Amino acid sequence: MMRTILNVLWQLGLWLIVIPGILGIILVAISRANKRLVAMQNGLWGMILLGGIGVILHELSHLILALLFGHHIDRVALLHIPDRNDPSDNCLGYVNHSFNDHNLYQRCGNFFIGIAPVLGCTLAMTLLTRTLAPQVYNYCLQLFLPTMAPLPVSAGSKWQLIVWLILMVNIAVGGFDLSSADLQNSAHGVTALLLILLGLAAILAWLSNPLMVGQWLSAHLIIAYWALILAIVFNLILWLFLHLIVRR
Incomplete structure (x- = not known):
């Protein structure tokens, strides 16, 4: 029985943590490079103009997940303009929250609250592409998931494409760059998350078998992995474009 539980735990860890974790690390690294290139070329106001909506989505993702996991919200600034006269004031937004350390659900929530911008911004990119650039959405869908049925599309306007871009x-x-505070916050929830996964693995090992668990997870999470890959590809294209501009 213990071997079955460990096999199920491996399937849960692989599909829920390892694969999305690797994709998330790649995505955050490229986004951080994009942020650095924009700051080098255009300074603070360039960051706000070219990334302000992303910052708002970043903080909004933290806020929504913090509320979902029952945390108390202390202070929020979805977009903050740093004080030039204060060298320590260098953040563009923040969500300060507190939680009950004896509540397993709230402790586990720290993990997801910390990485929330990766989830929220990936979802936003996917929905925007589906809505404003359905031809691009269908092309990417067929490229990575050829078995998925494409969306019925009509000819979109040029303005739609510009707004999407x-x-x-x-x-x-x-949107995607995770600060050291975000990563520390996620680290606080790792132990609680592992305890919950272990309990879930024990239940699933009793109800099913590891192979079926892996097949079910892969079938239902493949679209989420596709969305992360879509975000990685767009960030990579932007990085190449920004790199060419900075080198000129």
Whole structure:
């Protein structure tokens, strides 16, 4: 029985943590490079103009997950303009929250609250592409998931594509980069998350078998992995474009 539990735990860890974790690390690294290139070229106001919407989405993702996991919200600034006269004031937004350390659910929530911008911004990019650039959405869908049925599309306007591009650049520049505080917050929830996964593995091992668990997770999470890959590809294209501009 213990071996079955460990096999199920491995399937849960692989599909819920390892694969999305690797994709998330790649995505955050490229986004951080984009943010650095924009700051080098355009300074603070360039960051706000080219990444302000992304910053708002970043903080909004933290806020929504903090509320979902029952945390108390202390202070919020979805977009903050740093004081030039205060060298320590260098953040563009923040969500300060507190939680009950004896509540397993709230402790586990720290993990998801810390990485919330990766989830929220990926979802926003996917929905924006589906809504404003359905041809691009269908092309990417067929490229990575050829078995998925494409969306029925009509010819979109040029303005739709321009709005989509502006929003995508904003999210790519200002949305995905996780601060050291975000990562520390996630680290506080790792132990609680592992305890919950262990309990879930024990239940699933009794109800099913590891192979079926893995097949079910892969079938239902593949679209989420596709969305992360879509975000990585767009961030990578933007990085190449920004790199060419900075080198000129």
